[in-house]
Amino acid sequence: MAETDLTPVASPAGTLAEAAGIARPREPRRWRSPQLVLGLLLFLSPLILSLLARLLVGQEDTEIFAFDPKTKPSADHLLGTDGSGRDVLAVMIYSTAPTFQMAIVAGLAGTVVGTAAGIVSGYFRGPADTAVRGISDVMLGIPAFAMLILVAAVMGDLSLIGLALVIALFSWPLVARAVRSQVLTLREQPFVTISRLSNRSAASIMTFELLPNLVTFVTAMFVGAISGALAIAIGLQLIGLGPIDTQTLGLALQNALSAGALSQGLWWWWLPPAALLILFFLGLFLVSLAVDEIANPRLRKAGRNG
Amino acid sequence: MIGAAVLLIVLVVVIVSVAGGGGDDDTSTTRAASGGGTATSSDSGREAGRAETLVLGQYRAPTGKIGNPYVQASDALVSDGLHELVYEALFYVNYQTGRTEPWLATGYEYSDDNRTVTLRLRDDVRWADGTPFSSRDVVYTMEQILKARAPFRAANIQGAVRSIRALSPTEVQIDLRAPNPRFVDSELSSYVYTANFIPLPEHVFRGEDFETFAFYDLARGLPMGTGPYRLTEVTASAATLQRDDDWWAARAGFSELPAPRRVVYTSPGPEDSAVAGLESSQLDYAGQSVPSVAGFIAARERNPKLVNWDGDLGWLDPCPFALTINTTRRPWDDAELRWALNASLDKEQFSRLFNTPGEPTAARTTFPEYPQLSALIDENEDLLATYPTLDHDLERAAQIFESKGYRRENGVWTKDGEPLSLALNLFSPAALGPVWGDAAQLLNQQLREAGIAVDLQPGDFNTVAATRADGRFDAQSWFECGSVTDPWATLNRYTHAPGNDNAGRWRNAEYDRLVAQMGELTPGDPRIGELYAQAMEIWLRELPVIPLNQRPTPIVMNQTYWENWPTADNGYTQPAPFGMNFHQVITRLQPAGDGQ
Amino acid sequence: MTLDYALRRIAFFFVVVWITVTAMFFLVHLAPGDPITDQVTRMQASGQALSAGPELIEEYRRQFGLDKPLLEQYVDYVKELAQGNLGYSVTNFPTRVTTLIGDALPWTLGLLATAMVLSWVVGSLLGGLMAWRSTPAFARGLMSSVMLFAAIPYYLVALLLLYVFAYELQILPTGGARDPLGTSGGPFAAVLDTFEHALLPGLSIVLAFTGFFMLGMRSMMVSVLGSDHLLLAEAKGLPERRIFLRYAMRTAILPQVTTLAIYMGYVVSGSILVEVLFSYPGLGKVLVSAVDARDYPVIQGVVLMMVVTTAGALLILDLLYPLIDPRIRYGRD
Numbered sequence A: 001m002a003e004t005d006l007t008p009v010a011s012p013a014g015t016l017a018e019a020a021g022i023a024r025p026r027e028p029r030r031w032r033s034p035q036l037v038l039g040l041l042l043f044l045s046p047l048i049l050s051l052l053a054r055l056l057v058g059q060e061d062t063e064i065f066a067f068d069p070k071t072k073p074s075a076d077h078l079l080g081t082d083g084s085g086r087d088v089l090a091v092m093i094y095s096t097a098p099t100f101q102m103a104i105v106a107g108l109a110g111t112v113v114g115t116a117a118g119i120v121s122g123y124f125r126g127p128a129d130t131a132v133r134g135i136s137d138v139m140l141g142i143p144a145f146a147m148l149i150l151v152a153a154v155m156g157d158l159s160l161i162g163l164a165l166v167i168a169l170f171s172w173p174l175v176a177r178a179v180r181s182q183v184l185t186l187r188e189q190p191f192v193t194i195s196r197l198s199n200r201s202a203a204s205i206m207t208f209e210l211l212p213n214l215v216t217f218v219t220a221m222f223v224g225a226i227s228g229a230l231a232i233a234i235g236l237q238l239i240g241l242g243p244i245d246t247q248t249l250g251l252a253l254q255n256a257l258s259a260g261a262l263s264q265g266l267w268w269w270w271l272p273p274a275a276l277l278i279l280f281f282l283g284l285f286l287v288s289l290a291v292d293e294i295a296n297p298r299l300r301k302a303g304r305n306g
Numbered sequence B: 001m002i003g004a005a006v007l008l009i010v011l012v013v014v015i016v017s018v019a020g021g022g023g024d025d026d027t028s029t030t031r032a033a034s035g036g037g038t039a040t041s042s043d044s045g046r047e048a049g050r051a052e053t054l055v056l057g058q059y060r061a062p063t064g065k066i067g068n069p070y071v072q073a074s075d076a077l078v079s080d081g082l083h084e085l086v087y088e089a090l091f092y093v094n095y096q097t098g099r100t101e102p103w104l105a106t107g108y109e110y111s112d113d114n115r116t117v118t119l120r121l122r123d124d125v126r127w128a129d130g131t132p133f134s135s136r137d138v139v140y141t142m143e144q145i146l147k148a149r150a151p152f153r154a155a156n157i158q159g160a161v162r163s164i165r166a167l168s169p170t171e172v173q174i175d176l177r178a179p180n181p182r183f184v185d186s187e188l189s190s191y192v193y194t195a196n197f198i199p200l201p202e203h204v205f206r207g208e209d210f211e212t213f214a215f216y217d218l219a220r221g222l223p224m225g226t227g228p229y230r231l232t233e234v235t236a237s238a239a240t241l242q243r244d245d246d247w248w249a250a251r252a253g254f255s256e257l258p259a260p261r262r263v264v265y266t267s268p269g270p271e272d273s274a275v276a277g278l279e280s281s282q283l284d285y286a287g288q289s290v291p292s293v294a295g296f297i298a299a300r301e302r303n304p305k306l307v308n309w310d311g312d313l314g315w316l317d318p319c320p321f322a323l324t325i326n327t328t329r330r331p332w333d334d335a336e337l338r339w340a341l342n343a344s345l346d347k348e349q350f351s352r353l354f355n356t357p358g359e360p361t362a363a364r365t366t367f368p369e370y371p372q373l374s375a376l377i378d379e380n381e382d383l384l385a386t387y388p389t390l391d392h393d394l395e396r397a398a399q400i401f402e403s404k405g406y407r408r409e410n411g412v413w414t415k416d417g418e419p420l421s422l423a424l425n426l427f428s429p430a431a432l433g434p435v436w437g438d439a440a441q442l443l444n445q446q447l448r449e450a451g452i453a454v455d456l457q458p459g460d461f462n463t464v465a466a467t468r469a470d471g472r473f474d475a476q477s478w479f480e481c482g483s484v485t486d487p488w489a490t491l492n493r494y495t496h497a498p499g500n501d502n503a504g505r506w507r508n509a510e511y512d513r514l515v516a517q518m519g520e521l522t523p524g525d526p527r528i529g530e531l532y533a534q535a536m537e538i539w540l541r542e543l544p545v546i547p548l549n550q551r552p553t554p555i556v557m558n559q560t561y562w563e564n565w566p567t568a569d570n571g572y573t574q575p576a577p578f579g580m581n582f583h584q585v586i587t588r589l590q591p592a593g594d595g596q
Numbered sequence C: 001m002t003l004d005y006a007l008r009r010i011a012f013f014f015v016v017v018w019i020t021v022t023a024m025f026f027l028v029h030l031a032p033g034d035p036i037t038d039q040v041t042r043m044q045a046s047g048q049a050l051s052a053g054p055e056l057i058e059e060y061r062r063q064f065g066l067d068k069p070l071l072e073q074y075v076d077y078v079k080e081l082a083q084g085n086l087g088y089s090v091t092n093f094p095t096r097v098t099t100l101i102g103d104a105l106p107w108t109l110g111l112l113a114t115a116m117v118l119s120w121v122v123g124s125l126l127g128g129l130m131a132w133r134s135t136p137a138f139a140r141g142l143m144s145s146v147m148l149f150a151a152i153p154y155y156l157v158a159l160l161l162l163y164v165f166a167y168e169l170q171i172l173p174t175g176g177a178r179d180p181l182g183t184s185g186g187p188f189a190a191v192l193d194t195f196e197h198a199l200l201p202g203l204s205i206v207l208a209f210t211g212f213f214m215l216g217m218r219s220m221m222v223s224v225l226g227s228d229h230l231l232l233a234e235a236k237g238l239p240e241r242r243i244f245l246r247y248a249m250r251t252a253i254l255p256q257v258t259t260l261a262i263y264m265g266y267v268v269s270g271s272i273l274v275e276v277l278f279s280y281p282g283l284g285k286v287l288v289s290a291v292d293a294r295d296y297p298v299i300q301g302v303v304l305m306m307v308v309t310t311a312g313a314l315l316i317l318d319l320l321y322p323l324i325d326p327r328i329r330y331g332r333d
Helices: A011-017 A034-053 A087-122 A127-142 A145-153 A160-186 A190-197 A203-237 A250-260 A268-297 A296-303 B002-022 B075-080 B082-086 B134-147 B152-160 B182-189 B271-279 B293-302 B336-345 B347-354 B371-379 B383-387 B394-403 B435-449 B461-472 B489-494 B509-519 B527-542 B582-586 C002-030 C036-044 C052-063 C071-083 C099-132 C135-150 C156-166 C186-225 C228-235 C240-266 C269-277 C285-291 C297-323
Strands: B053-057 B091-093 B098-101 B103-110 B118-119 B159-167 B172-178 B229-234 B238-243 B262-266 B285-287 B323-327 B407-408 B412-415 B421-426 B455-458 B475-479 B545-549 B555-558
Touching: A011 B475, A034 A087, A034 A268, A087 A127, A087 A203, A087 A268, A127 A160, A127 C002, A145 A160, A145 C269, A145 C297, A160 A203, A190 A203, A190 C186, A203 A250, A203 A268, A203 C156, A203 C269, A250 A268, A268 C135, A268 C156, B002 B383, B053 B271, B075 B489, B082 B229, B082 B394, B082 B582, B091 B182, B098 B103, B103 B182, B118 B182, B118 B323, B118 C099, B134 B152, B134 B172, B134 B383, B152 B159, B152 B182, B159 B412, B159 C099, B159 C269, B229 B545, B229 C186, B271 B285, B271 C052, B271 C156, B336 B412, B336 B435, B336 B545, B336 C228, B347 B435, B347 B545, B371 B383, B371 B527, B394 B407, B412 C186, B421 B435, B421 B461, B421 C297, B435 B455, B435 C071, B461 B475, B461 C036, B461 C285, B489 B509, B489 B527, B489 C002, B509 B527, C002 C071, C002 C297, C036 C285, C099 C135, C099 C186, C099 C269, C099 C297, C135 C186, C156 C186, C186 C240, C228 C240, C228 C297, C240 C297, C269 C285, C269 C297, C285 C297
Parallel strands: B053 B262, B053 B285, B421 B455, B421 B475
Antiparallel strands: B091 B098, B103 B118, B118 B172, B159 B172, B229 B238, B238 B262, B285 B555, B323 B475, B323 B545, B407 B412
């Protein structure tokens, strides 16, 4: 719930916690929803295409003054060239993967740490729970974007992965809190109680009984965390912060905007990275909607009929 | 339960409407009571229309609330127009003619030993409230500076002056601690924007603590100067100044009353909105940080009334871009390697980057090429033939690296298994504008091609400044301010004179001696040329700093409402938005002929 | 029990504020550079040699207490803070931090809070209608497209709006909060001018958050629609409109109120990007320029404002919630 401060992007994962209720153990799930397919397509195809296109387009096309600056889209340069003579398409091809990498690392780190903390906290209760809850509640009260601005400003040579980890630092508490509340209900379920009574180790119960039942839920959190991290990173880059030594879509967008692409009518400079980012966000959104419906089948029904 | 929810909503709505209402009538607005605190009311009630208003896009949003130029909140003054239009200088230094033009003063004389300066002041100057300006104000201000624990923009004056006394209401004598023939030019004039002497009204300051008095109360007519405008309103988006029709210089027939009745200083916003503002003639002027040359050209296509300093070419900033090399860190302590580094750089490309698509402006030296300095460099062109700072020559660089025992492995010069690396500390785009993002990439690109492993460390201004002070860099982007007419100040940057910004830690006793010798000569002394050649010979041989770009800065002036802007063809003074010289511009502006 | 919970909750609020303030303090002070060096270097960099530079820095550091050991500075800072003293801005000395914040806050609140409430009202209504089975399919399709805006960060939406309305059509200003030349024509023109400037930034937030509130409302509605009391109402044959408003919306709106309350807390800290993009003179702009100049007291003051509003909204919510919803006991998990 405290996500906005971190990310202006809404993710249905937040509502999932309230609406999903108890995940029924080992229920067959309907993973083949059209939303999921379309979402993954939107999200993954640019990445795959960009990796393939690297075979055709060399990185030297992203160098400054590789070509004449500001040429309109043409057969030579499908998306034209930017103010410093880079081929816009080439820049997009070489920025997509690092942008992805950053978002995934941030999402993964936040989700893994958050899930681990949430499971431990919800399963053991006691001091571990108090600690995790205390820390995450404090973290959620902190205005994260303001803190990130500061961190990014004072650490000018922060790497892309460094930035991802700093973002994850502020996103794990949300995951931890949500996972914890799920675990609290799960641990009272008969199948967990039986495992406990049969003297299985806590680690084994957490790994083999709790975790599989959290997969859908955690996936939803993961998707939300990816789009949140992406939104924050691009936001920081728009202010002129964040790493400048790796090509990313955020950097390309910032270059275009700060160099006046809007007022000079150079739409082919700013629109492609912006549009690609919008595609990513829409893809992630559809994926999370789909995962949401899988976890909460009633939503699916309501969305369909009528 | 619903009742409580509704209550909460109502509560929120009320808070919001209160807050929203607060947004509408900006609380930071302070309107000066008309004529309040001033003896003469200039604007007889009528609001000046657009055609009578000059709208200046300054590089920073007005912050206001400080009028005292000697507390350390310096830049606020620059963006509110106080510095240029409310205060006046004793002398204005004209970068174009190289002359020091008297304004509040009529002239000065040095004693033979250059230790005593006698200033003569005008007898017809009045403060905005009608009180006559006299030597009392100059002496008061100077004495307070001398007594102050840390007078922000006048620390040099504090260091240079032993004592001051009034000889008469129009005569002041200043005793210096050491011979200094440049004291009047550099400390008492509008030499550069941060350090200069601004006389303050003794009758207003009397009884106040000089070092903490904000000198800011619009209702009382503060800040108060002798200039042709008074600050009347400061909001979050603009600072407004109204013309004082009783300005002393107009009454004395010394100057025409400036044409704009109202001047508005506002932020041009980022690049895009600056371009839009100029295109639509919402702005009459913008420069220094935005727009870029490309932005200017785009705006001019739709608004042909826009001009830049010299065609597409911007006005040269007094501080050219350069790379400072830390000459104490291996292997760059070796002058030959610094030359190899210089030869590895294609400065034409930087010129293109900073100045798309104008004329090449790669920097030959670290002097800003104003007429006097440019002539001096030209006179000594043989030096540059021996030391070709502009040559991009990878072969020569390779020869030097090889002669030092480097072998190229996997594209990188390597010696004893160690790759040749350069820790390059650069301005980040957040620090000094977007072009630095590209500059970083370009430097990386060029040096990699030349076989140097670059460790890129971008930072915001503060980080770069801190790194600079500690010397934690091999090379660092910086701007080399110093001379504008006489070569001494720039040369002096690289000596070990106390307080110098010699971040490269370069040391050469012979060079120091030559520059010190030049420092004792009056600007214009014929011996300066000879000393320049000798000092530059050493400097160029050693190359402690690599000149990069002359830094042409687009200053976009709009002729829709106002004409007679300073341009290269009509270069009556520098067009800079900073520094006190804009005073010299505004008194010469004319309403546009075709009566917009 | 009740009082005990309230007190614990309030204590927790102060812990959050204290930890944030402390983290911020050490983060800014340990970062390279300080406001004095920054200013003097800027002066030195753009001026001539400053022979008294080091002394000047020393003196100013002394005046602002920056020469003391960091721990002592921290204790001083907390002491002053406890008395409600945020100190002076270093870059705008002698302007008080409270003055800077006070000038900027109305803009931030006016823009963000209005936009947030507006999107809440619209979003809740549309979200409810979307889940409602007799909403026509085409209307539902239309609404889903609005919902998609929730997926896109508002600054990307803002970018598109800026391009279309400010640069291509040129019917709205590109930034700022008011016409710098002022307006003639009385208070109405001034209000209109302010509104014009707030329209694009406001709209981008409204679009993003309408979708967000729609999502929440929709999923709540879905749960409500299957509930017994609604089935009962239908069985009674009550008019459709009445069931929608009195039975379905009424039940589903409560969690929405919670969400709104939480989001109101983020209004202050969430404003940064929108203000930077639209050069809007609010708190976010103050923060960004203070970070640039390392103006410690201003950074600390603004972040304090932000944490007090975010954590404060959560606090108020937790204290009020049991009053709104009796099903919630104090000390809930």
